[in-house]
Amino acid sequence: MSEWFLLLLPLAAASGWWAALRGSQRSGGGGAPDPAYFRGLNYLLDDQPDKAIDVFVKLAEMDSETAEVQLALGGLFRRRGEVDRAIRIHQGLMARQDLPKALRALALQELALDYMRAGLLDRAERLFEELTQFRDQRRRALLSLIDIYQQEKDWRRCLETADRLQSFLGEPMGVAMAHYHCELAEEALRLGDDEGAAAALRDALATDAGCVRATLLQARLALDRGEADRAIHLFQRVGDQGPRFLPEILPGLLEAFRGRPPSDLLETLRALHRAHPNGALLLALADAVERIEGRPPAIRLLVEHVRGHADLAAVERLLELRELPLAAEGAEALEMLRALSRVVRHLRSHQPRYRCDHCGYVARRLHWQCPGCKHWASIHPVEASTLAERPANGSV
Ligand SMILES: [Zn+2]
Structure with missing residues (x-):
């Protein structure tokens, strides 16, 4: 099925566009839907977004009252990279006094996504924060806020927002939160604050006992303090936490055994x-x-x-x-x-030396957050594949 259609489907479903297509109800108008709706939809199904946009632009000109058409069009523009046009459409919708609350929330969400795409992160942040007030939009808004704070490397706000997701919506966020603590630990290390780093690493392991990165950083701290026994003990712990990360302990382990x-x-x-x-x-x-x-x-x-x-x-x-x-x-x-x-x-x-389990991203070095899919701890050192036993009779 068309990627464009899939992209648009959640918006269409949520906005009642489907209902409009089935001829039941339309905001700002009644009666049967314009046949052009079906034509536009067919273009989306046939993966012809340009033709779909032409249809929706004409529809929007004829019927500027229909918020669903405007929303569909704005979303298409953003996904094609025409963010300015998307912003104008969504701002126009937000300015309307007669917009029902559910459609207003959708327009707000679309505008926030436009701002994010345009790199206007502080504006996007304000809108997503407003959206957390709407129950249906809360999860997506909190995830988008985390995305923004990660881009800004504001790890404390990442922690606060992840905590809101976890406590209000039961979303398990332990793995990511442990990495936010690790990021704070690395910041402290850069400032020469070993005590602050050690405290942040304890927080990381309290959040996720399996956090290999925290253990590797603890071992590095121990090595720098000349505590080789403790460093060796910590490196060995990685074997139980995440054996696939064992190649990462080798330089430090060899250093700890020097002398x-x-x-x-x-x-x-x-x-x-x-x-x-x-x-x-x-x-x-x-x-x-x-x-x-x-x-x-x-x-x-x-x-x-x-x-x-x-x-x-x-x-x-x-x-x-x-x-x-x-x-x-x-x-x-x-x-x-x-x-x-x-x-x-x-x-x-x-x-490839490292590869992401989640999206297949290939890297030359270890990234704790995948640059491709933004998952935490999903990139691992690539292991040599196991050879199958050769058949005894030599047949192919
Ligand atoms: Zn990935």
């Missing part, structure tokens, strides 16, 4: 990988094994992993580890290995 016996790091990595198998952990483990136990056991570990996983990073490391022994077999063997390494490096450089 300690390498076997301590090896044991910790081994235990973590046993509890939460993960490609990035395995690579770090193979490095530690190579340093302490030598090259052959590290190679065995990587070969075992690559047997079950299409993990290019592990293949690349394996080829590096094999380079020295292969050099003894002559120039041809070495050249082949280097060519393979180049191919693997090329393929790796085109692989």
Whole structure:
């Protein structure tokens, strides 16, 4: 079905446009609907918004009293990027004294969306706040207010508004609220206020005990204070909170073990990988094994992993580890290995490193809020896919 029609449907349904189409009631007029309504609707269904707009513009000229037509037209203009025209239409509607309360609320909502689209956030904010007084519009208005405060990085107002959504409408907001506390913690860290940051992180974990970001920040704070034991303990907690984020602990974990016996790091990595198998952990483990136990056991570990996983990073490391022994077999063997390494490096450089579970957005680094769909904590490090067992009879 046409995307345009789907976009317009909630507006149409809410505004009684459907009722108008069925010929029951129209604001500012009575009787059967103009056949042009159906023509406009058909254009929307056929995904021809330009023709639909022509029809609605003519209808609006002939019948300037019908608020539903004006609303439909204004919405179409905004979605086509003609925000000024949308604003003029919706402001005209708002100026009318005879508009029923429900249609007035709809016009107010449309105008607020116009302002938001135009980047006039303070005007949009005022209108959305007014809309929270209307029961039917409250949820959407509060969500839009959160959207505005997130754009303005006003995390305290994000928290207040999310709390209103949660307490009035029962909308679970724990995950997002924990990230607002984390944002406040990062602001405090930038100002050198470690105590303020620590307090904000405690608030984040009280709101959402599974907030990996808060634990990673706590670990970073501990490292900066020279509390390596506490940092190691916190990094290990990430395994229980969100094992998919384990690759993120590695730089800090290696830093926390600096100056300690390498076997301590090896044991910790081994235990973590046993509890939460993960490609990035395995690579770090193979490095530690190579340093302490030598090259052959590290190679065995990587070969075992690559047997079950299409993990290019592990293949690349394996080829590096094999380079020295292969050099003894002559120039041809070495050249082949280097060519393979180049191919693997090329393929790796085109692989996504992070991806959003919710919308598929691909990123080079970790974003706690997805730039695509604005969800919190939906972007994860991409794991190598598991290889299926090869059929025993060799059939395809
Ligand atoms: Zn996303």
